[in-house]
Amino acid sequence: MGPADASIVKLYYSELLQRTMDFGVEIAGPPGQTVLQKPASSGWESGAWALDFIGSWEWTIPGGTSEIQRTIIGERGLGLPREQRGD
């Protein structure tokens, strides 16, 4: 397994989830906005589109944001120069 594989999977899953939920809430129209609670134990793709879309940031932010994952993929996976330190 490559040094950045975990980051690649996390980045791909979370951003694909966000795009899919974005598309879902768009085609669901106003009725998609009226589901105010996700079904119990329904996970990240519950069909409550508006809530699923908002919830998708729970994947792109925690556990290392998408930006952090891209840095890891660049530095450890592709061997690009290390990001400049702020200090």
Add this chain to the structure above:
Amino acid sequence: MVTGIADVRDELRAVARDLLARGQAADGVPWRQLADSGWLGLEVPEELDGAGLTFAETVVVLEELGRAAVTTSYFGAAVLAAGTLAALEPAAGRDELLRQTASGAQILTAAVVDGTDDGLGGAVPFRIEDCPAGPRLRGHAGFVPDAAEAGLLLLLALDPAGTPVVVPLGAGTGGLTVTPQPVVDATRRFGLVRAEAVDLDGGGVLGFDGDPRTAVGRAGAGVAASMAKSYACAAAVEVAGTAMQLHGGMGYTWESGIHVYLKRATLNRSLFGSPAAHRRRLARRYT
């Protein structure tokens, strides 16, 4: 000193921002205060107690209400109802409703499309039928802004001859039901308006001033509206979503308030026609 229309807008924006910054957003702005500010009648002619300005000035208020994420019936009254009434044939009944809109004496809204679908099919949501007992109104419209808060609703209907007309109905009219439709964006209010054999014997039906499809705005306004609606509403979701991401763990919290804008942007994108529906309409120009 206020000298031109640009100054009027700057002044309006400054006053609105100041008033809305006083922490009232969560509880809404008192209706009386909106009326006293003159915001409800910006587009209503001066002889009907309005300010005699244009939609561009209403936009200034809308932008500031959006910035503050205020819960208010302003949109239903000052935009939908005032805009609908302005497209109608001048008549005593219409003028009185415009006056009530401007003074805030009554909260109005207008049900002109059924928001349950794309809302671009052009289908008129209500119908007047000639019955042996007299004219009766039937139909329904979903996602009517501020419907449950309004004391008077303006319903777009086809009369028995198939001509579009507007039927003003008080909220308590027999046969008329308004069911609130709560949405994920808790700052907004919508209702499902249903008319079942509403007795129209009292009359009061209002006609349009010319062809209703061109009564509002200039030729080509529909094209500009579809371009703006599809582009701006998609952009707003992207901007609010990016803001959420850039603020990281803090952006996701309830307290940051970014979720409010993301929910509002997502809702706005689906109201009055999705970007896809508007682009479909634009694409028809090329076939």
